[in-house]
Amino acid sequence: MLNKIPIIKSLRHDRWVRPFLKHYKKTLILAIILGILTFVCGAGLMFCAGYLISKAATKPENILLIYVPIVLTRAFGIGRPAIQYLQRLVSHNWVLKMTSKLRQRLYDSLERDAVFFNSKYQLGDILGLLSDDISHIQNLYLRSMFPMFVAWGLYAIIVVGLGILSPLMGLWMLILFGLMIFAIPIWSVLVNGARQTYKKHLQDQLYTDLTDDVMGVSDWVLSGRGKKYLDLHVDNAKKLTETNHKMKKFERLRDFLLQILFLLIILSLVIWGYGKFGGHPSQLTNWIAAFVLAAFPLIEAFAGLPAATEETNVYQKSLVRLNNLPKPVTAKAKEISIEAPYELQLKNVHYTYPHTRKEILHGINLTIKPGEKLAILGRSGSGKSTMASLLRGDRIPTEGTVTLNNINTSKFGDQITNYFSVINQSPYLFNTTIANNLRLGNEDATDEQLWDVLHRVGLAEMVESLPDKINTKVEEAGLRFSGGERHRLALARVLLKDTPIVLLDEPTVGLDPITEQAVINTILTQLKNKTLIWITHHLQGIEKMDQIIFLEDGKLAMQGSPDQLWKTQERFRELKKADQGL
Structure with missing residues (x-):
């Protein structure tokens, strides 16, 4: 199934993006770790706050039961924005360094053809290469690949952490979060991704037909085929509208299923918490509130994955176009020295x-x-x-x-x-x-x-x-x-x-x-x-x-x-x- 995803096919034979994953792997790993810690701090903040609010409503047996959550709440509260800021500095620095190298490589690839682009490329391709494609690759990292790596890291922490407390709960979270991280994004790419490609084709066709027909509108009128021209334009516009409607309908269905999965996760945590801590009525509400509230910040890490994965179809064409460019010449030209007279x-x-x-x-x-x-x-x-x-x-x-x-x-x-x-x-x-x-x-x-x-x-x-x-x-x-x-x-x-x-x-x-x-x-x-x-x-x-x-x-x-x-x-x-x- 993964082989049907266009971006996966392109990345298999990619010589533009993949080398930079290895070249800047240390910075990438640091950015991913910081991204994971950002959500961990968010979940930790809500966990401690949930526990503290419930515990503060009852008479504590020991002052440490209140004091420790207060300290942790303060630590997570300060740590979350600080780590998030540091993570953005690292990730954006990584991406900007990478894209600067990509642009340099792009110019090196095109330099030998610079004076006669039009003999090998269409003008639109050149403008696309220079203005869009590198930006698309940048977005591929920042908006698709990076959130995916962070989500995978959180997924492993959640499954392992709950699995230690309860193997059965860990297995159940493996399934529910797996559906959010893998199943729905892949389904979104295969279904809406194809519609996205078709939409782009219709937009291009509509633009081409419209410009060609407007330039030759007098011929349409003189030939008495004005109605056919209008019908052709209306038909393409109708197809485009229908495709947009199907895409929006699919997005609503996908978001609804994500909310259902999240609801199942919350209910599962409530039921599991009751079974786990039901023997201690004084602690039951504290722990249930803590685990349930800790889950809410995590939805931010997982909810955007389907849309981010779907966007890879937009970037795939840029990746293909970049990989079709000639390899840049790295060898230094041999020094040539000639003397007058010059013939x-x-x-x-x-x-x-x-x-x-x-x-x-x-x-x-x-x-x-x-x-x-x-x-x-x-x-x-x-x-x-x-x-x-x-x-x-x-x-x-x-x-x-x-x-x-x-x-x-x-x-x-x-x-x-x-x-x-x-x-x-x-x-x-x-x-x-x-x-x-x-x-x-x-x-x-x-x-x-x-x-x-x-x-x-x-x-x-x-x-x-x-x-x-x-x-x-x-x-x-x-x-x-x-x-x-x-x-x-x-x-x-x-x-x-x-x-x-x-x-x-x-x-x-x-x-x-x-x-x-x-x-x-x-x-x-x-x-x-x-x-x-x-x-x-x-x-x-x-x-x-x-x-x-x-x-x-x-x-x-x-x-x-x-x-x-x-x-x-x-x-x-x-x-x-x-x-x-x-």
Whole structure:
């Protein structure tokens, strides 16, 4: 039966959660012990209070019969909140340490795919991994596994303790508490867990149908099938409502059975107490009150187990998704050192996206010489960005090689940043100071160096006029500045980094023509001694390039210098004239 529980299946082959149980086992054991002691103190407090209240109503034969319960009541009363606070500190510290390691491992697993998530994962999966899955694993520990371990510990103490006083009573408690701890939670997972999964499926389907149909509502109306659309939506909504109703009905039944079991436990303790202490009428009410009241705090430990166990179905998908991730690379990358001049080569390069099986590049051969200015042109989807990723080593060719000084760029790893800088079409500025944003290029840069690069990119005067100068906050995403200013700040970062190769990935998209030309002129002037790879979709400023290639359907349709293409390629002349509005 246990094999039918999804979370059990996932945990059998888990390599994310189980290792941390072993790694932090001492802290986990301490947290469980403290959790058990919290409930023991609660039960002890009620036990002593019940005994004390009854005993205080009669004349005690010995003052110790009152004094000792008073002391114990005080001790348990202070001990319960103190131990509970300590238990929460330990358990949350344990969980937070564990989840921080899980997040680090998650980022390590995804790091090598970070620049092309969309080639392997859907966006929803990535957001789920980053925002939900680790939190689900945290809740799996805090809200499901930890209360379960505590309940098992209390279960053992109750059964053993009562078994010593009365073996038959111990056996009866073994059955009653066993039903609360094992039978009802498993029943809840198998029945309501399946409904939970079905509910999630219906919600996803309802959302998908609704968005798809609303986007195409005009087609429904024009085709005269509006009623069918409404019927489909109403049918799914009705199924979802029915499932919710069944789940609530089951929860009420489950809670009722838990209360019945608890009532049986209380009645059993009353009957057992009467049989055990009936021979001593003066002590009967004292002990019955003590044992019965001691049982009440324990219900808190057991009553929430079915719901907590049922929640594991929500966490199971997260666990599966995490375990399907690639194992993080733990080996340190081999140090690669190359010297100038730096030459890039693509030899018979083919590239196919893993999830579409569509070949984007077909047999590209290209040499980019040191200090050369290369423009890569082509329509959207022609393979420009894919080629840029291959040049940086972010992707590995399906066939052929991409090398920097005869070393595959994919082997450089993070070391590629020593040779490559990138300016994207939307340079990102963090919500911190101008100085901090610039020092992303060189964290050791002095203020003098910062002002130098600001002068070089034409921003020194503007920054000088700001209230806090280079210590002025740029606001989230750099919204304080215009598009052209953000590109100039990105260029300043590149100048501080001072790499020999700079990749411009459509850096002037969205800029007005005057600003665009000004940004292009600044970039070309300041990067005149660098190898420059410029990805663009139009031809403004293209005459300043040494070499131009046109990508079309993943192949080199045209290649040569601007003068060569102008003289030999009618298509290039037409494109140039169209770009100039002639």
